[in-house]
Amino acid sequence: MDIKGIEKYLYDVSNWVTSVLSILERDGLRSEDEKHLHTELIVFLNKLEDVVTNRPITVEEVSECQRTANEIFSFSQIVFDLGSERIKTHKRVPIGGHTLPPLPYPYNALEPYISEEIMRLHHDIHHKSYVDGLNKAEKMMEKSRATSNYDLLKHWEREAAFHGSGHYLNTIFWNVMKPNGGGLPSGGLASQIQKDFGSFNQFKEHFTEAAKKVEGVGWSLLVWSPRAQRLEILQTEKHQLMTQWDTIPLLVLDVWEHAYYLQYKTAKDKYINNWWNIVNWEEVENRFEVAYKLKWDSY
Numbered sequence: 001m002d003i004k005g006i007e008k009y010l011y012d013v014s015n016w017v018t019s020v021l022s023i024l025e026r027d028g029l030r031s032e033d034e035k036h037l038h039t040e041l042i043v044f045l046n047k048l049e050d051v052v053t054n055r056p057i058t059v060e061e062v063s064e065c066q067r068t069a070n071e072i073f074s075f076s077q078i079v080f081d082l083g084s085e086r087i088k089t090h091k092r093v094p095i096g097g098h099t100l101p102p103l104p105y106p107y108n109a110l111e112p113y114i115s116e117e118i119m120r121l122h123h124d125i126h127h128k129s130y131v132d133g134l135n136k137a138e139k140m141m142e143k144s145r146a147t148s149n150y151d152l153l154k155h156w157e158r159e160a161a162f163h164g165s166g167h168y169l170n171t172i173f174w175n176v177m178k179p180n181g182g183g184l185p186s187g188g189l190a191s192q193i194q195k196d197f198g199s200f201n202q203f204k205e206h207f208t209e210a211a212k213k214v215e216g217v218g219w220s221l222l223v224w225s226p227r228a229q230r231l232e233i234l235q236t237e238k239h240q241l242m243t244q245w246d247t248i249p250l251l252v253l254d255v256w257e258h259a260y261y262l263q264y265k266t267a268k269d270k271y272i273n274n275w276w277n278i279v280n281w282e283e284v285e286n287r288f289e290v291a292y293k294l295k296w297d298s299y
């Protein structure tokens, strides 16, 4: 590594340490392991600062930093993988207040499978633009509600669907990858895959083909259907096609022509206005009560 490469490496490691520290500090240190990791990270961050400021940087110092970084990275994986002990951040995200989640590993951690350069651009530029686009759409729709001016609503709903789904799917994407991953699933998921797809290999082949056959840009997704009580494989084009993944429908209104045309003909507005008289709020409340129990980390 030349001096520029070393500087960049130390800078990346410092950034990673800082982002892990911010995750740990966000909700307090809840276990001995978290406290221990926190202390190790602070000591290491100070060490990194010393190395960078006290020039020249020696080869020994860099090797020591690499060794410590690897040890702390392995330990942080254990702390973050402790199931129920895993750090949870369940907060209400205010309107227009979504933030870019930190990567759960350094930018170069997925090499050689995904390059550091791709991870930097994908996370820092692309994902950040989804967060910014979603925030803007939400603020504009908030403004619509305040002024009762819905002239541009279709545009902002499209923006919220595109950027919101991009943000939520990428957030899942970062967390379903890790260095030294791969292998086979185990436990309940393994038996459910066996049950619903016949075998892991059949699941894998179907998922792979779904990804390869996405028309244009999009995603391949393994999903759980609470209705069918089955796993299913879906494709999506772009991120959304007017939905926002990682959300659960509570109240829905069918505005296909088949739902009103025979009675209302072209008076779709009248159908929609009248529909409010027949909403079963008890069912919506029941769905909300169940859905509300599901909480992911918020960003």
Ligand SMILES: [Fe+2]
Pocket (backbone or CB within 6 Å): 122, 126, 170
């Ligand atoms: Fe992406």
